[in-house]
Amino acid sequence: MKIKYLDLPAQFKGNRRIRRVVQEILDSGQFVLGPAVEEFEQNFAELCGVKHAIGISSGTDALFLALKVLGIGSGDEVITVPNSFLATVGAIIQTGAFPRLVDVAEDYNIDIDKIEEAINEKTRAIVPVHLTGNPARIDEIGAIAKKHDLFVVADAAQAVDASINGKKVGSFGDLSAFSLHPLKNLNTCGDGGVITTDSDDYYQQLLLYRNHGLKNRNEARFFAYNCRLDSIKAAVANLQIQTIGEVTEKRNRNAVLYDEGLADLDRWVKIPPRRDGVRQSFHTYVVQVKDRNKLISFLKEKGVETKIHYPIPIHLMEAAKKYGYEKGDFPVAEAQADRIISLPIHQHLSDEQITYVTRIIRSFYKDKRFE
Ligand SMILES: Cc1ncc(COP(=O)(O)O)c(C=O)c1O
Structure with a gap:
């Protein structure tokens, strides 16, 4: 697929x-x-x-x-x-x-x-x-x-x-x-x-x-x-x-399917946080994962394209040099940047496609379950 x-x-x-x-x-x-x-x-x-x-x-x-x-x-x-x-x-x-x-805090905000x-x-x-x-x-x-x-x-x-x-x-x-x-x-x-x-x-x-x-x-x-x-x-x-209402519904439904499919992998995959009273409109579905780069390659081999939003925190970009920030200034954002991956969540995906992505991720961590 x-x-x-x-x-x-x-x-x-x-x-x-x-x-x-x-x-x-x-x-x-x-x-x-x-x-x-x-x-x-x-x-x-x-x-x-x-x-x-x-x-x-x-x-x-x-x-x-x-x-x-x-x-x-x-x-x-x-x-x-x-x-x-x-x-x-x-x-x-x-x-x-x-x-x-x-x-930022654990919710990326x-x-x-x-x-x-x-x-x-x-x-x-x-x-x-x-x-x-x-x-x-x-x-x-x-x-x-x-x-x-x-x-x-x-x-x-x-x-x-x-x-x-x-x-x-x-x-x-x-x-x-x-x-x-x-x-x-x-x-x-x-x-x-x-x-x-x-x-x-x-x-x-x-x-x-x-x-x-x-x-x-x-x-x-x-x-x-x-x-x-x-x-x-x-x-x-x-x-x-x-x-837009339908688009939000569909993307949020995809997010729930991912949440359910990944819930028991919580040792390796951290699903997006939720907050009472908040209706998110999932633009990206960002998970923090163990062995991020290997997982990205594994998903790619299996036909699944992913992104990272964003791999380099802004203060560590060349453009930001003159503002005086250094590595270590924002430890939470920096740690997240090393672990995050955005899974496909767009509104044109079918339930089967989301299930396929979760299946690939599950198979990637399968051998680790006994570590
Ligand atoms: C958080 C955030 N701020 C600002 C922008 C800038 O928007 P635009 O690309 O329309 O200039 C984007 C998107 O690209 C964004 O994701």
Whole structure:
């Protein structure tokens, strides 16, 4: 059996509605922003249970602009984690601020017990990442932010449609940034992003920030950026958003099948943590395993493709050298990076395929059972 980590063509293959909306945009001549983007923004705000959603050119730009609109820049510090996709730290650095990293907990999200020791007089914001589709401990983070008068900007790129006690990711903190990149659970045919907020003021400013600061065709209130969302991408995302509930259900069901199939291997395989009241939207199914690299090769031999999200913690990348971090600074994130593996979990997998993957993993550890 061949199991690909992702099957991106499957979602658009033979989909006549996608072809029709793309053709409509081509016929309309309205290629940037416009009615398709506005419709998508309304749908996305509704999905998240927030007042405003603003379509942006990418998830990275969404995070960058969310920080910019708060006035964050040179001389400021922003707290985040070392185990995210590098764009989280990249967006902070692009504002001119210093990324003050904090280790993660066993659930791969920011360790709430370590946040306060990272706060100093320069700290302006906390950027929790809802990694893997599992919401960070946002209540505790919100309480710390309130106590120290900090902003909370969530990196929600991996967690669309997740919720805590029925309240959706995207509705927590001051602003949240999402990605519509093809790899994401709710995606489009290229780069794209969204910012959500309940603030009318941030919303109005972000409309300017994403479009050169222009308040009308010829007059700019300030110099800004071109971070607009294309109409075709919004039109495609407008169709994708109609099925996001089913996509989440299917991916979460795949996660349960893995949980069940791997439960008794707990000496070698640590399944993803769950938390009461939290509905994850599994973007990745990350397990920590013994003999990780050998398992990856064994799965590959048997036709199963896997990934690692992410093999090198951000503070250990060449790009981060000048920020002064060293190996050993974030022991939990570093240890996890050596043990994690992401199993295929996409919505086009059948139950049989998930069972096949668990069977291969079981056979890999079979001989070890008596060690
Ligand atoms: C956690 C996280 N943050 C930020 C991003 C950046 O999003 P984009 O690729 O749309 O710029 C991604 C995805 O790539 C991500 O997974």
